[in-house]
Amino acid sequence: MNVDVVIANMPKLLQGAVLTLELVALSLVVGGLLALPLALMRVSGRWWLRWPAYAYVFVFRGTPLLVQIFLVYYGLGQFEAVRASVLWPILREPYWCAIIAFALNTGAYTAEILRGAIQAVPVGEVEAAKAFGMSRALSLRRIILPRAFRIALPAYGNEVILMLKGSALASTITLLDLTGMARTIIARTYMPVEIFLAAGLVYLAITFVFVQLFRLLERRLGRHVVGAR
Amino acid sequence: MIDLAGFGEQLLLGAAVTVQLALAALMVGLVLGLAGAVARLSGVRAARALAATYTTVVRGLPELLVVLIIYFGSSRLLTAIGESLGHDGFVELSPFAAGVVALGLTFGAYATEIFRGAILAIPKGQIEAAHAFGMGRVLTFRRIVLPQLWRIALPGLGNLFLVLLKDTSLVSVIGLEELMRKAQIATGFTREPFTFYLAAATLYLLMTIVAMAVLHRAERAAGRGLPQVRGR
Numbered sequence: 001m002n003v004d005v006v007i008a009n010m011p012k013l014l015q016g017a018v019l020t021l022e023l024v025a026l027s028l029v030v031g032g033l034l035a036l037p038l039a040l041m042r043v044s045g046r047w048w049l050r051w052p053a054y055a056y057v058f059v060f061r062g063t064p065l066l067v068q069i070f071l072v073y074y075g076l077g078q079f080e081a082v083r084a085s086v087l088w089p090i091l092r093e094p095y096w097c098a099i100i101a102f103a104l105n106t107g108a109y110t111a112e113i114l115r116g117a118i119q120a121v122p123v124g125e126v127e128a129a130k131a132f133g134m135s136r137a138l139s140l141r142r143i144i145l146p147r148a149f150r151i152a153l154p155a156y157g158n159e160v161i162l163m164l165k166g167s168a169l170a171s172t173i174t175l176l177d178l179t180g181m182a183r184t185i186i187a188r189t190y191m192p193v194e195i196f197l198a199a200g201l202v203y204l205a206i207t208f209v210f211v212q213l214f215r216l217l218e219r220r221l222g223r224h225v226v227g228a229r
Numbered sequence: 230m231i232d233l234a235g236f237g238e239q240l241l242l243g244a245a246v247t248v249q250l251a252l253a254a255l256m257v258g259l260v261l262g263l264a265g266a267v268a269r270l271s272g273v274r275a276a277r278a279l280a281a282t283y284t285t286v287v288r289g290l291p292e293l294l295v296v297l298i299i300y301f302g303s304s305r306l307l308t309a310i311g312e313s314l315g316h317d318g319f320v321e322l323s324p325f326a327a328g329v330v331a332l333g334l335t336f337g338a339y340a341t342e343i344f345r346g347a348i349l350a351i352p353k354g355q356i357e358a359a360h361a362f363g364m365g366r367v368l369t370f371r372r373i374v375l376p377q378l379w380r381i382a383l384p385g386l387g388n389l390f391l392v393l394l395k396d397t398s399l400v401s402v403i404g405l406e407e408l409m410r411k412a413q414i415a416t417g418f419t420r421e422p423f424t425f426y427l428a429a430a431t432l433y434l435l436m437t438i439v440a441m442a443v444l445h446r447a448e449r450a451a452g453r454g455l456p457q458v459r460g461r
Contacts, residue, residue, distance in 0.1 A: 062391075062437040063430040064398035066409060071430065074416065075423035161289075168291035172402065179294055192301035200290050200298065207289040 005191045006198045013195075016181030017202050023095075023167045023177060027102035028160065034107030039114035040140075053111065060108035065166050068105055073097035073173045098170040106163050113159060117152035118144060150221050157214035161207055168203075178202055233428060236415035240425075243411030244432050250328050250397045250407060255390060257333025262340025269345050280341060287338035292331075292396050299331040300324065300403045328400035336393050343385035347378050380451040387444035394436055408432055 041053035060068065076082045076091050090096045121144050129139035171180030182199040186192045233240065268280035287295065304321035311320045322330070351374055359369040401409035412429040416422045 059430075059434065062395075062434045064395040064409070064433055066398040066401070067412075067426055067430045067433060070413075071423065071426045075426050078421055078423040165291040168293040169399075171293070179291065179297075182294075183297075193298070193305050196294060196298045196301065200286075200294055203291060203294065204286065204289045 002191055002194050005189055006194050009185045009189070009195065010198070012181055012185060013178060013199055013202055016176055016178040016199075017206065019175065019181075020164070020167050020170075020177040020179075021206070023098055023102065023170055023175075024160075024164050026099050027106055027167070028163060030099065030103035031106035031110055031163075034103065035110035035114055038107065038111035039118060042111060042115040043118050057108045057111055060105055061112070065101070065105050066169055066172065069098060069101040069169055069173060072101045094170070094173040094175050098167075098173060098175055102163065102167065102170075105166070106159065109159050109162070110156065113152050113155045114148060116155070117148035120151050121147045153214070153218050153221065157211070157218075160210055160214070164203070164206060164210065233415070233424070234419050234421075236411075236419070236425065237428075239411050239415060240408060240428055240432060243406060243408035243429075244436065246325075246405065246407040247394075247397045247409075248436065250325065250332070250400060250405070251390070251394050253329045254332035254336060254393060254397075257329055258336025258340055258389075258393070259386075261333060261337025262344050265337060265341030266344030266348055269341060270348060284338045284341045287334055292335055293399050293402065295335055296328065296331040296399050296403060299334070300327040303327060303330070324400060324403045324405035327403060328397070328405055332393055332396055332400070335396065336389055339389050339392075340382075340386060343382050343389070344378065346385075347381040348374060350381050351377055380455075383444070383448050383451050387441075387448070390444070391437060391440060394440060395433065398433070 038053045038056065041049040042057070044050050072091075073094055082088060082091060091100075125143055125147065126139060129143045134142065167177060168179040170177045171183055174180070176184060178199050182195045186195050189195065265280045265283060268276040269284075271277060290298075300322065304319065307320040307322065308318075311318070355373055356369060359373045364372065397407060398409040401407060401413065404410065406414070408429050412425040415425045419425070
């Protein structure tokens with residue numbers, strides 16, 4: 001074991017970790033925006049809303065993230081129409097391709113989590129809202145969604161960790177995220193074990209912080225619930 | 230229909246490797262998971278700590294990194310062992326073996342938690358009854374706990390297997406010619422990445438559908454003795 005190499009390259013690894021966090025944060029925001037309408041479509045009574053959302057979720061959860069990221073980054077360039085379009089400056093960049101692929105992927109998983117949470121809201125509360133004369137939209141905004149977000153929180157915490165780990169795939173499309181940076185350093189130093197283990201420690205540290213943050217958030221959002229502490 | 234330019238057969242061969250890899254890693258992972266769960270619930274503090282460290286560390290690392298660490302780390306380790314035995318020269322695990330170990334370790338870490346939950350879900354009265362019948366701890370585990378474990382753990386393990394099936398694509402990064410790598414190779418020849426990655430995605434989806442159907446049947450079969458599960 002060569003600790004000096006690890007110490008010498010730590011600044012670079014941390015630089016990679018910053019890109020990892022950036023990718024995760026942006027993907028989660030875009031994915032979350034996708035997930036809400038998808039989840040509402042999934043619980044809709046209209047089949048033409050429910051069915052496309054189900055197909056979307058099924059396809060993105062049933063295929064590997066690696067295939068999805070390759071389809072976006074390498075695949076789209078196959079079409080002349082894409083290369084000629086105004087979107088090409090974006091779709092050419094591995095950075096945006098990674099975010100698009102990650103967001104589409106985490107959007108599907110998050111939609112499923114939200115759907116489960118919406119359906120887990122006690123029927124009595126929904127009926128009470130109706131009895132108060134609230135419209136479907138109002139009861140959704142005031143009663144169902146706030147309730148569902150809290151129910152979804154633990155599962156969503158897991159999804160955030162999975163997204164963090166999935167973001168390592170950005171390294172396969174030349175991005176210098178934490179894993180990508182580690183692979184670059186290894187190409188120069190040829191110390192794969194030391195550098196990969198060091199990168200692993202950084203991932204573990206980030207995971208630990210995320211887990212603690214979600215624990216705090218759960219406690220805060222559940223502070224009105226008896227016995228939640 | 231999409232034109233695969235003669236690479237269709239190659240993709241199917243790759244898919245066969247993917248299935249073999251997934252099943253081999255499943256076997257390793259189930260053994261590790263069961264051992265991990267027993268260790269986590271054991272009275273020996275060192276075993277508990279070891280199992281807890283294993284699941285925490287492996288579940289916190291990206292699967293891609295686990296694959297890379299096992300592939301490069303094992304060659305370092307095996308070469309060192311070889312040298313100490315008087316064999317000089319580079320020794321390494323094949324990408325397939327490294328993939329089985331890496332994915333098995335990952336599956337095992339999650340399976341440990343599922344098995345642990347399942348063991349705890351078995352009513353305590355049954356264990357006490359077994360003890361009252363004069364069964365020892367090992368016999369109780371084999372005759373009472375283990376047969377029920379399967380049924381309780383199956384839904385969780387099924388989800389893990391679906392994740393494992395998709396994670397096999399990561400082993401393409403260390404050069405194993407499974408489905409994903411075959412698609413990459415075909416792309417290199419034909420310059421049609423979208424076509425081949427879409428074909429690969431379709432095959433993964435089909436494998437997922439088959440796995441889901443098998444798991445559904447397995448769950449029905451495992452729960453056939455229970456009135457509330459029947460007729461689902």
